[in-house]
Amino acid sequence: MRIAIDAMGGDAGPRAVVQGAAAAVQAWPGLSIDLFGPRDQLQTELMSLPRHLAVAGSRLFVRHAPETIRQDQRPSDALRRGGDTSMAHMLAHVAEGGAMAGVSAGNTGALMALARRELGMVAGIPRPAICTAIPTRGDGRCYLLDLGANVDADAERLVDFAHMGDIMARHVDGLGAPRVALLNVGSEGTKGSATVREADAWLSESEALNYRGFIEGDGIFAGAADVVVCDGFVGNAVLKASEGLARMLIERVQATFESHWSSRLVGVLARPALRRLKGELDPVRYNGASLLGLDGIVIKSHGSADATGFSYAVLRAAQEVSRDLPARLARELGARQHRTQQE
Amino acid sequence: MRIAIDAMGGDAGPRAVVQGAAAAVQAWPGLSIDLFGPRDQLQTELMSLPRHLAVAGSRLFVRHAPETIRQDQRPSDALRRGGDTSMAHMLAHVAEGGAMAGVSAGNTGALMALARRELGMVAGIPRPAICTAIPTRGDGRCYLLDLGANVDADAERLVDFAHMGDIMARHVDGLGAPRVALLNVGSEGTKGSATVREADAWLSESEALNYRGFIEGDGIFAGAADVVVCDGFVGNAVLKASEGLARMLIERVQATFESHWSSRLVGVLARPALRRLKGELDPVRYNGASLLGLDGIVIKSHGSADATGFSYAVLRAAQEVSRDLPARLARELGARQHRTQQE
Numbered sequence: 001m002r003i004a005i006d007a008m009g010g011d012a013g014p015r016a017v018v019q020g021a022a023a024a025v026q027a028w029p030g031l032s033i034d035l036f037g038p039r040d041q042l043q044t045e046l047m048s049l050p051r052h053l054a055v056a057g058s059r060l061f062v063r064h065a066p067e068t069i070r071q072d073q074r075p076s077d078a079l080r081r082g083g084d085t086s087m088a089h090m091l092a093h094v095a096e097g098g099a100m101a102g103v104s105a106g107n108t109g110a111l112m113a114l115a116r117r118e119l120g121m122v123a124g125i126p127r128p129a130i131c132t133a134i135p136t137r138g139d140g141r142c143y144l145l146d147l148g149a150n151v152d153a154d155a156e157r158l159v160d161f162a163h164m165g166d167i168m169a170r171h172v173d174g175l176g177a178p179r180v181a182l183l184n185v186g187s188e189g190t191k192g193s194a195t196v197r198e199a200d201a202w203l204s205e206s207e208a209l210n211y212r213g214f215i216e217g218d219g220i221f222a223g224a225a226d227v228v229v230c231d232g233f234v235g236n237a238v239l240k241a242s243e244g245l246a247r248m249l250i251e252r253v254q255a256t257f258e259s260h261w262s263s264r265l266v267g268v269l270a271r272p273a274l275r276r277l278k279g280e281l282d283p284v285r286y287n288g289a290s291l292l293g294l295d296g297i298v299i300k301s302h303g304s305a306d307a308t309g310f311s312y313a314v315l316r317a318a319q320e321v322s323r324d325l326p327a328r329l330a331r332e333l334g335a336r337q338h339r340t341q342q343e
Numbered sequence: 344m345r346i347a348i349d350a351m352g353g354d355a356g357p358r359a360v361v362q363g364a365a366a367a368v369q370a371w372p373g374l375s376i377d378l379f380g381p382r383d384q385l386q387t388e389l390m391s392l393p394r395h396l397a398v399a400g401s402r403l404f405v406r407h408a409p410e411t412i413r414q415d416q417r418p419s420d421a422l423r424r425g426g427d428t429s430m431a432h433m434l435a436h437v438a439e440g441g442a443m444a445g446v447s448a449g450n451t452g453a454l455m456a457l458a459r460r461e462l463g464m465v466a467g468i469p470r471p472a473i474c475t476a477i478p479t480r481g482d483g484r485c486y487l488l489d490l491g492a493n494v495d496a497d498a499e500r501l502v503d504f505a506h507m508g509d510i511m512a513r514h515v516d517g518l519g520a521p522r523v524a525l526l527n528v529g530s531e532g533t534k535g536s537a538t539v540r541e542a543d544a545w546l547s548e549s550e551a552l553n554y555r556g557f558i559e560g561d562g563i564f565a566g567a568a569d570v571v572v573c574d575g576f577v578g579n580a581v582l583k584a585s586e587g588l589a590r591m592l593i594e595r596v597q598a599t600f601e602s603h604w605s606s607r608l609v610g611v612l613a614r615p616a617l618r619r620l621k622g623e624l625d626p627v628r629y630n631g632a633s634l635l636g637l638d639g640i641v642i643k644s645h646g647s648a649d650a651t652g653f654s655y656a657v658l659r660a661a662q663e664v665s666r667d668l669p670a671r672l673a674r675e676l677g678a679r680q681h682r683t684q685q686e
């Protein structure tokens with residue numbers, strides 16, 4: 001299996017990306033990676049891989065791309081002028097079949113626009129939805145979508161999201177009948193905006209989905225559903241607020257132990273548990289987000305992901321490749337569209 | 344100062360409410376409270392107040408109201424049939440001047456509808472906005488509104504929210520020029536829905552506000568603004584998701600210490616710190632929410648608040664009374680409306 005990576009997207013430069021790619025290669029047997037970016041810079045990073053990752057270097061290949069998409073660059077500008085960037089070269093490589101999936105930690109809007117142009121969409125989906133797995137109570141997970149690509153999603157788009165999330169949960173996670181829910185301000189049918197009520201009516205008629213109706217925000221983390229659907233504005237606000245809250249709580253946990261546990265003994269004993277906690281308390285940052293609806297696999301990693309976080313995004317891509325996600329999306333969404341047209 | 348309380352609204356019955364009222368009376372010198380609910384039931388709760396709260400009993404007065412608004416009752420039904428309920432009697436008492444503020448942990452929709460009818464609105468605000476103070480990094484706080492009352496808020500409503508939040512932060516918290524921000528999916532002016540971009544254009548022209556432009560979800564908890572404005576759908580989703588995440592993280596903190604700290608010594612030493620943490624990790628649940636725009640003060644407490652949580656909601660009401668919030672809202676929003684009409 002071969003995956004293409006835009007090595008220049010991360011907030012902290014290519015080091016975390018290259019190390020994350022190396023870690024993913026070690027974790028997934030048979031995986032090779034093409035790294036896109038300025039050749040000299042990437043060669044330098046490969047040469048300075050830490051010793052425990054150095055052996056992975058033989059399965060990492062540098063592909064030269066001189067330019068970089070800026071974080072503040074507009075999608076329209078990326079489409080016009082971004083042709084020689086690491087992101088565009090990476091996506092073109094995927095489109096040509098040189099790799100089976102692409103990963104970037106760069107500008108989300110540019111990634112969506114370029115990916116849509118290079119790879120195209122499946123089954124009449126007009127633009128990708130961004131989808132990530134959120135950790136839930138009891139070590140579960142829940143797919144939340146859309147996370148910002150479709151700011152004004154109408155009822156039809158929400159129904160698309162429900163089906164795409166369902167396909168993801170069935171084929172990538174192997175769930176038999178994923179519980180699908182629609183995010184709303186209350187669980188009663190009379191509440192919420194006209195758009196969610198319309199989508200609810202359509203979803204309630206669907207026999208293909210295990211649709212469970214409305215869910216409120218706290219239900220996401222409670223594990224009450226396997227797929228939660230909302231428009232991109234709401235999903236983005238929920239995801240980013242959750243990241244901010246997790247960061248604040250980590251600081252409070254640390255401050256609590258530092259201020260009250262003056263005893264040196266206890267401080268030393270607490271340290272390993274606190275380290276573990278720090279990872280567990282920042283769960284929303286540690287998954288790649290899938291751009292669903294493309295005729296191909298593209299994963300967006302968090303811009304501030306460290307090497308471990310980036311490696312998870314690459315492994316996410318590998319998982320979707322191994323389950324042949326785009327073909328399943330095309331087949332099942334296409335069949336649904338066909339049925340709808342016949343009605 | 345006298346405050347009226349709907350004693351029957353909480354999920355767990357009147358005990359937490361009565362104990363919370365007693366705790367508030369002890370914390371705020373000169374405060375008396377009228378408790379609305381079935382007389383016998385409330386008398387029983389007053390007789391069984393824990394010893395450290397018993398002395399407060401002399402400033403708690405039972406007012407008989409035989410019925411209760413159900414949690415699943417529709418606002419329209421509450422308006423038609425809710426006349427003899429503890430919530431309606433409490434609000435009528437405030438409207439008649441028998442108390443200066445009202446507090447309920449009951450059905451939010453019914454509370455808004457009944458409060459609007461009993462108290463009326465100020466300065467042409469069509470319906471209340473729900474607003475609460477969210478804790479931020481560095482022991483700060485940030486007012487977030489609306490939290491669910493205005494599911495389809497247009498740009499004009501978002502501008503109202505900005506002004507109401509500003510008045511709240513200036514007069515209740517004593518901030519000189521509160522930083523006001525608009526929640527969006529990106530911080531660039533070109534991003535987001537048409538509604539937020541329109542509101543942004545209006546707010547940017549306002550000389551009365553210290554308007555800082557767009558903020559993303561993680562900015563709320565980062566303390567980047569003192570007032571964050573969004574429509575009720577988004578605010579509700581963000582607040583409830585944050586509650587759900589906080590609950591999940593508390594469980595993980597506990598599980599981490601229980602699973603890894605087998606040593607009995609460390610377990611015993613850790614217990615007090617963990618207890619403190621539990622309170623600090625659930626910050627979103629511990630504030631009453633204000634129904635802003637009413638011609639009077641009404642605070643909604645969390646339905647699942649315990650006695651401590653409910654006492655905070657009562658103290659919030661007392662604080663708004665002491666700063667004369669409705670008169671300031673009427674004056675400043677009225678002056679703004681007058682200016683807008685002249686233009």
